[in-house]
Amino acid sequence: MIYGLEIRNVKSNDLDAIMRVExxxxxxxxxxxxxxxxxxxxVFPNGFFIAVLNDEIVGVTTSQIIKYNPKNPPNSWTEITGDGHISESHNPNGKAVYVVSLGVSPKGRPEGKGIxxxxxxxxxxxxxxxxxxxxYLVLSARVPSYDxxxxxxxxxxxEVYVNLRRNDGLPEDIELRFYERAGLKQVKICPNTMDDAESRNYGVMMEWKA
Incomplete structure (x- = not known):
């Protein structure tokens, strides 16, 4: 981990800084x-984490628990999360943690490079x-380089784009590459997953088996 980086659960007084990151x-x-x-x-404070570097919030991630069948994974992010609200979609009895969001501010990517x-x-x-x-841990990845x-x-x-590979064997798309490097695998292409022009509204369901 980066020297000085702290990952912790969020507090209510962090929300204004979280909105800046968002x-x-x-x-x-x-x-x-x-x-x-x-x-x-x-709804689910245990799945709400922030990254703090030099006393400043530079990253945020939220999650919920869902029912999950790897043979029939769910479709759009909007459906899975109740359009991001999670109050009705969170199911403590489910068998998968679903990452609702993960974002990093430019201060967590100095000179445009991930740290x-x-x-x-x-x-x-x-x-x-x-x-x-x-x-399982599952999420709906964007494909922000597609458009x-x-x-x-x-x-x-x-279907062709998500399978394009660089010389190192990792995906051409920057976000798919990030998640595959972290050990997740692609399981399903999801059209109309969210309103996202860069991805032409597509998402890719990705899975990690614990």
Whole structure:
């Protein structure tokens, strides 16, 4: 872990700083309003973590527990999370931790380069999965390089795009690459997963078995 980086559960007085991270980390159509974070804190505080570096919040992740069948994974992020509210979608008896959000501010990515903040937050969600005795950690990954790829190199089907690999064997897409590097695998392409122009509204369900 980065020297001086602390991953801890959130407190109610952290919410204003969390909103700064949310606004810096995501395109406007993908940002969650403060009331959704307040609801996530109320419903499942154990799955709400922040990354603190030099006394400043630089990353945020939230989660819920869901029923999960690996042979028939769920579809859109909107459906799985109740559009990010989680009050009706969180099921303590489920067997999977579902990562609702994970965002890192530019201060957690100096000079545009990742320094491990996102990885540390994801590892904490994986640790939570084990602590709770759940079988899986799952999430809906964006494919934020898809639209720009198609505009510069020609339109290709999403099924082809998610399987494009670099010379090191990792995905061409920056977010799929991040999650595969962390040990998750792609299990399902999900159209209309959320309002996300960069991903052309696609998402990819990803899974890690505890």
């Amino acid at each position: 606004n810096e980390a995501w395109p406007i159509e993908a940002r969650a309003p403060k009331e959704k974070f307040e609801e996530r804190l109320k 491990g903040v996102g990885t540390a937050l994801l590892e904490r969600q994986k640790q939570l999965t084990k602590e709770l005795g759940k079988e 720009s790829f198609c505009k510069t190199r020609g339109n290709i089907p999403i």
